[in-house]
Amino acid sequence: MEELQMYRNEISELGFSIIENIYSPCEIEKIIGCIDQAALSNRETFRKSSDLFAIRQFLKEVPSVQPLVFNNKLKEIIQELFGKDYFVVKSIYFDKPETSNWYVSYHQDLTISVDKKIDREDFGPWTTKQNQFAVQPPINILKSNFTIRIHLDETDENNGALKVIEKSHLKGIYRPETIDWAIETEKVCKVAKGGIMIMKPLTLHGSNRTTNKQRRRVIHIEFSNAKLPEGLNWSEKLNISIA
Template identity: 65%
Template structure:
């Protein structure tokens, strides 16, 4: 089964060896250069269980040419086509002794530049000075997420668990979720996981004292209505080494 067919049927796929050891080391170096001296602010969140950077590609734009290497660009183009852009990016660093876990959920919101009354755009929130809203399901169904793994991720250090094919059922409450065909998405260092936002996913606490760092990037190719804009939009085809 090819990548596109697996994503359509199961809601996700895993691809190893997207990044070389040299590329991973460069990404780690760029992140550490910024984070070592950065105090907590609206986009940097730090606790004993989690360190997260929201709007990651804006906070550390130097990482973009390394994230969007030829391998990743080819995967996006061959799987989804051209015209896609970043809509959101988050860096997650789950420390070795983290008790942080996430229950099963769907990713139902998008980041936008302002709050305005638009039909079928619901459940507005503001987090870290960022507007978020639940758009019509058609937008969510067409988007995808890529999770770039800087560390080897296993069931013992918080690998995502997913319910296969749950993305095809629409939006529904987690209480109605029937947990069957569950997959633990273990990914090698330098590999990626691609998933649909409506796929139910969760992660457990860390039990093996191994760190788990992931860069989570969401993509779309759709224009929002009535002057609403994606707040973190960067066009993929424009990302290249200079």
């Protein structure tokens, strides 16, 4: 329980935390097996290029992976750090190959995925990607949400580990072009295979190109406990059974 309190404090104060040894090597291999089987098909939610393979709506597209991802360790962490009322609202699988030149500049995760577009003053702007609606919600929803990134490979600064700006989640909407490097602290989040990174969506984050010819596979899952206004629903809501 003391360790969990430490992680809770880190997430609250820094905007992120890293927890090792959530999945055994055997569990990781089973998860990868499910993904490799699904990757044999070609679906609308799959994105394949020389720099990146991604599966949007991952937990829906690869349902066999759900009991493996939500093992007892992860469910305990979700319950103890956030509460039983949280549910999945978005999931993506990223595979950055060994020779990838893919990089992501600093940004905050400011949108949520919903089932339709409605006119509301407090929701917007709107975008559409692969027939999925995304919208920037009121900031109180973003403040209560959190993301878990499950690492299927060893990840460091040489193969695209996330770099974050500590405490940036406490500054509301923070435009990357206004970052003052004289006062901000950048942290490269090295995560071992089988570990997870938990992050608040308002934490500024990005990643560099791969330079060591090492693969980086990550499952990105976003959680919320927010009730959306009438007429609007989460496009990928999935309840977690936490016994």
